[in-house]
Amino acid sequence: MRTTLRTNRDRRARRAALAVIAAGALALTGCSGDGKGDGGDKEGADATKSPASSVTLPKLNGEKVQVVAVWTGPEQENFSKVLKEFEKRTGATVSYVPTQDAMLNYLGTKISGGQPPDVALLQQPGALKQAVQRKWLTPVDAPTQAQLDKNYTKGWKDIAAVDGKQYGVYYKAANKSLIWYNTAAFENAGATEPKTWKEFLTAAETISASGVPPVSIGGADGWTLTDWFENIYLSQAGPEKYDQLAKHKIKWTDPSVKDALTTLGQLFGKKEFIAGGQEGALGTEFPASVTQTFTGGDQPKGAMVFEGDFVAVNIAQTEAKLGTDAKVFPFPAVGSEAPVVTGGDVAVALKDSKGAKALMTFLASEDAAKIAAGSGGFVSPNKSMDLAAYPNDVMRDIAKALVDSGDSFRFDMSDQAPQSFGGTPGKGEWKALQDFLKNPKDIAGTQQQLETDAAKAYKS
Missing domain, CATH: 3.40.190.10 (Periplasmic binding protein-like II)
Incomplete structure (x- = not known):
């Protein structure tokens, strides 16, 4: 994940963010990019949107959705709250599988066995690019792209795109400095x-x-x-x-x-x-x-x-x-x-299923970000989310600095490398x-x- 050299304006913005940290807040900086996903299924009459919701999701009664990520312990508990809300709104049943294996190796085994998960969370943009090259991933559909266009800056979209096509949703960000x-x-x-x-x-x-x-x-x-x-x-x-x-x-x-x-x-x-x-x-x-x-x-x-x-x-x-x-x-x-080095977790779909598409849309929404932010230890690059959702001023200031920084940042170097190296x-x-x-x-x-x-x- 990479951006061009910072302009003087970018450097001033970064110094301002660091000043926020020194005052007791924490700074985060973002990435850059822009991608247009393939058009997908249009939401039908069975789609639902609760009065307090910012996203419309389809009814998926009886559909099973499997998600794989590396999170265990408190991070897994946090993510489970998001998945439970998705189940509540759609009627789908979601199973979460944590793995400590190298993600591409894990996914390769599942794909060769004919049992890929619906959605996976990758830690490396380099891994996303390799997965696209291997033709494992499905581009985001129109509803997910709409959420991305509404809630994310160009930088966070580009980092999850390959050759101008959107494949991922940066669900979670991190300041690693x-x-x-x-x-x-x-x-x-x-x-x-x-x-x-x-x-x-x-x-x-x-x-x-x-x-x-x-x-x-x-x-x-x-x-x-x-x-x-x-x-x-x-x-x-x-x-x-x-x-x-x-x-x-x-x-x-x-x-x-x-x-x-x-x-x-x-x-x-x-x-x-x-x-x-x-x-x-x-x-x-x-x-x-x-x-x-x-x-x-x-x-x-x-x-x-x-x-x-x-x-x-x-x-x-x-x-x-x-x-x-x-x-x-x-x-x-x-x-x-x-x-200022950043990292993050990007959601990608490995199946062209209604459940995979709907979950990707939800993960790109303000609603999913608010649920995760409220549990603490989580920062979202979603610029539409109300900062009041964060549990304390420290996390609130981290998130504000991230959103305010726009598309200026350097992404984790090892995450950009081929997975076998980085x-x-x-x-x-x-x-x-x-x-x-x-x-x-x-x-x-x-x-x-x-x-x-x-x-x-x-x-x-």
């Missing part, structure tokens, strides 16, 4: 929120001296490590280089990658900076990296944890109160500007950066491994 911290641990150490990478390392030294490891890293989930790299690379190398590397127009052996890994090594190379050391981090999954940061009062296992706005879901599983016990600041600037456990970027966390002195070896895997993935 945030560092959350335990306020008690910070106050006990006398640390303050850093604005630059140098200040971040200084804060880490201060916290470490207080007896608390400064950073909790969910290294068992390789995607968290790609996010560390991408934020440093965007800020240090700049958006032009970021776009080039995302499309593999420059090699991973480029000096700019060496610089970013060297910077990342300033954190990864210090055992005392990491909760459990490098070995402990590699054995820690993302949810645990969050919960261990916000338990234990002023003596947690780690004082800070880096990741997107969805961290709020995991904080909610602790006794920490968002905004007091748990606060957040923007990823510190390595170069001249702090980075989105598969134990392979490609995930594995190379896990190896780097284990041995952060081997910068040249890491670069070569990344380039070897990237060249193979992009060629195929």
Whole structure:
């Protein structure tokens, strides 16, 4: 997912968004694009729309709809509320299947077995493009396109389109340039929120001296490590280089990658900076990296944890109160500007069924976004949704900054790559950066491994 270089106006908008974060809010930026979907079935006389509804859905009594995504735990519970409302309005029966397999691999197995799900939620635009190339997906129909045109900016539509044809709905967005911290641990150490990478390392030294490891890293989930790299690379190398590397127009052996890994090594190379050391981090999954940061009062296992706005879901599983016990600041600037990297989950239809079409339409609606937003830990790029639906001011400000940013942003680099390189456990970027966390002195070896895997993935 990519945009062109920001104009001066775009940069001013991003700085304004970051100022909002610094004031206690959080900034999110968006993508760009525009696609026109194929015309679909027209809604018939059996379609219904409740007085409080913003979308008309057909009656689907007796129809079964299967949805697959990676969400478990609180995120699955949140999504289930949306699906239950869809069932209530249409009469369909929806079954949700969570999978931790690489999504394209999972879908390929189901398709070859003649049992594809109706709808799937993909995490990578690169995976969406590959699925289109394999002729797995059905373009959105007219009712879904109407909801997209009403509720989404051009950028969020384009990111889910291929060759001008709309295939997806960005149901969920994420700001992946945030560092959350335990306020008690910070106050006990006398640390303050850093604005630059140098200040971040200084804060880490201060916290470490207080007896608390400064950073909790969910290294068992390789995607968290790609996010560390991408934020440093965007800020240090700049958006032009970021776009080039995302499309593999420059090699991973480029000096700019060496610089970013060297910077990342300033954190990864210090055992005392990491909760459990490098070995402990590699054995820690993302949810645990969050919960261990916000338990234990002023003596947690780690004082800070880096990741997107969805961290709020995991904080909610602790006794920490968002905004007091748990606060957040923007990823510190390595170069001249702090980075803003976004991600998201895109819904796609694998069947040309009434149930699949109707669910896609619902997921593109204001109604579905409001249900999910009310549960917390969720941000929607849907610009029509009333911000009052969010449960607190922190999430409200995140969403406002996202909507107000329009089509200016940089999307997660690994999500743009072929799935075998950017989105598969134990392979490609995930594995190379896990190896780097284990041995952060081997910068040249890491670069070569990344380039070897990237060249193979992009060629195929």
